[in-house]
Amino acid sequence: MDNIRGKTIAITGAARGIGYATAKTLLAHGARVVIGDRDVALQESAVAELGKLGPVSGYPLDVTDRESFATFLDKARTDSSGTSAGHIDVLINNAGVMPVGPFLEQSEQSIRSNIEVNVYGVLTGCQLALPDMVKRRRGHIINIASLSGVIPLPGQVVYVGAKYAVVGLSTALADEMAPYGVDVSVIMPPFTNTDLISGTKSGGAIKPVEPEEIAAAIVKTLNKPKTHVSVPPPLRFTAQAAQMLPPKGRRWLNRKLGLDSVFLEFDAAERKAYEERAQAAQGVIESDGKN
Numbered sequence: 001m002d003n004i005r006g007k008t009i010a011i012t013g014a015a016r017g018i019g020y021a022t023a024k025t026l027l028a029h030g031a032r033v034v035i036g037d038r039d040v041a042l043q044e045s046a047v048a049e050l051g052k053l054g055p056v057s058g059y060p061l062d063v064t065d066r067e068s069f070a071t072f073l074d075k076a077r078t079d080s081s082g083t084s085a086g087h088i089d090v091l092i093n094n095a096g097v098m099p100v101g102p103f104l105e106q107s108e109q110s111i112r113s114n115i116e117v118n119v120y121g122v123l124t125g126c127q128l129a130l131p132d133m134v135k136r137r138r139g140h141i142i143n144i145a146s147l148s149g150v151i152p153l154p155g156q157v158v159y160v161g162a163k164y165a166v167v168g169l170s171t172a173l174a175d176e177m178a179p180y181g182v183d184v185s186v187i188m189p190p191f192t193n194t195d196l197i198s199g200t201k202s203g204g205a206i207k208p209v210e211p212e213e214i215a216a217a218i219v220k221t222l223n224k225p226k227t228h229v230s231v232p233p234p235l236r237f238t239a240q241a242a243q244m245l246p247p248k249g250r251r252w253l254n255r256k257l258g259l260d261s262v263f264l265e266f267d268a269a270e271r272k273a274y275e276e277r278a279q280a281a282q283g284v285i286e287s288d289g290k291n
Contacts, residue, residue, distance in 0.1 A: 002029075002030075002223065003140070003222045003223050003225075004026060004029040004030060004031050004219065004222055004223065005029060005030030005031065006030060006031070006032070007031050007032065007089035007090060008031070008032045008034065008076065008077070008086060008087065008088050008089050008090075009026055009031045009032070009033050009034070009088075009089060009090040009091075009092065010033075010034045010035075010036065010072070010073065010076040010088050010090070010091050010092065010129075011023055011026075011033065011034070011035050011036070011092040011094055012036050012037075012061060012063055012072075012091075012092065012093055012094050012095040012121070012125060013036070013037055013038075013061075013063070013094045013095025013096065014035035014036065014037060014043075014046065014058075014092075014094060015035065015037035015039055015042040015043040015045070015046040015058075016037075016042060016046070016194070016195070017192070017194035017195065017196070017211055018094055018144060018189075018192060018194060018211045018214045018215070019035065019037075019092070019094040019095070020035075020046055020050075020211070021210075021211035021212050021214065021215045022092060022094065022211075022214065022215040022218055023035055023046075023050055023056065024050060024053060024215070025212070025215035025216065025218070025219055026215075026218075026219070027050060027053040027054035027055075027056060028053060028054070029219060030054070031054070032054075032055045032056075033050065033054070033055070033056045033057075034056070034057050034058065034059070034075070034076040034088075035047065035050070035056065035057075035058040035059075036058065036059055036060070036061030036063075036072045036076075036095075037058070037060070037061060037095075038060065038061060038062050038063075038281070038282075038283065038284050038285055039285045040060050040284060040285060040286050040287045041285075041287040043058045043059075043060065044058065044287065046058065057075075057076075059071075059072050059075045059076070060072075060284045061095075061284070062282060062283055062284050063093075063095045063117060063120075063121030063122075063124065063125065064116040064117055064120060064121055064124075064281075064282045065282075065283075066124050066128075068284065069121075069124050069125060069128055070128055073088060073091075073125075073128055073129060076088055077132075087132055087136060088129055088132065088133075088139070089138075089139060089140065090139065090140045090141075090142065090222065091125055091126075091129040091139075091140075091141050091142070092142045092144065092218065093121065093122045093125045093126070093141070093142070093143045093144060094144045095117060095121055096117060096118050096121075096144060096196075097113060097114060097117045097118065097277075097278035097279075097281045098114075098156075098159050098196045098278060099113065099114055099158070099159065099275055099278045099279050100155050100156055100159065100200075100263040100266070100271075100275075101155055101263070101264070101266075102155065102264060103157040103158070106157075106158060107279065109279055109280065110158070110278075110279040111158050113278065113279050113280060113281045113282060114158045114159055114162055114278075115158070115161075115162055116281075116282060117281050117282070118159070118162035118163065118165075118166065119162050119165045119166065122143050122166055122169070123169065125141075126141055126143075126169075126173060126184075129141065130177065130182065133177075133180075133182045134177070134180045134182060137180055137181040137182070138181050138182065139181075139182045139183070140182070140183040140184075140185070140222060140225065141170075141173070141177075141182070141183070141184045141185070142184075142185045142186075142187060142218060142221060142222075143166050143169075143170045143184070143185070143186045143187070144186075144187050144189075144214070145163045145166040145167050145170070145186045145187065145188050146159075146163040146188055146189060146190075147188045147189065147190045147230065147235055147239055148160045148163045149163030149164045149165075149166060149167040149186075149188060150164075150167060150188065150239040150240075150242075150243060151238070151239050151242050151243075151259070152164075152250075153254065153259050153260075153262070153263060154254075154260060154261065154263065154264055155261070155262070155263025155264040156263050166186060167186050167188065167228075170184055170185070170186035170227070171186070171227060171228070174227045183225040184227065185221050185225060185226060185227055185228075185229060186227065186228060186229065187214060187217055187218060187221065187229045187231065188228065188229065188230045188231065188235075188236075188239075189209055189213075189214050189217075189230075189231040190208070190209060190231070190235060191207075191208040191209070192208055192209055192210070192211060192214060193208040193209065193210050193211065194211060195274045195277075196274070198270055198271050198273075198274045199266045199267040199268065199269075199270035199271025199272075199274070200262055200263065200266045200267075200271070201262060201265075201266070209231055209232070213231055213232070214231055217229055217231045238257075241253075
């Protein structure tokens, strides 16, 4: 089954990392890709590179701003002739931020940014994209969450809460949308080799995966839809086992896997640039560097 070739696929937060790798992979499979990102200069650079691979366009997008999201989706629906008669076959809610560190040291700005981008952005994208899919009785929403959404880790309290929300809302939404022929999936990777883990130690039993591995899982999910997708798949069983453990057992497992302190003990200087970006991840950054 090929649910990708010729389809219009919109991806949020796609100027770098998982979103960019996914755009490349989907273009290679014959999709028409539309990327959105709050960093306009980076988005324009990404479109220039991706354009060598296939039909791609990009537009400014702040997922925390409903009007910005609605405008992005309207533009994504526009066909090559410039009319608005098109539609979106797939929306990939990829935009996300991951501020880390002790909970009591998290600023209000950090907490709000985490929830606004990781939860509100996903809910907004779903609510804006689904009506047309329901009307057409086909379509697919893919939400990028994290295994942190099923395996709670110290140093990720707010992020874990946000990703728990994405896993839960995706599951409930999948069942609500099923009668309308619309699929909803949630992708749950572990640490991914992007800026999100800058400054952290990658030791322990769970190694970072590459963005291309997430992209490959998305392709597989589009061609054979399912609700929950772990990357790599066996980690789903680790996550389920962890949920069944009592507190002492859970903490023992985290120590064995090297997860008990990875987001509490990190190189703050190396992580500084990402943390500053993640904690203020609202508003479009114009190409001249001004908000």
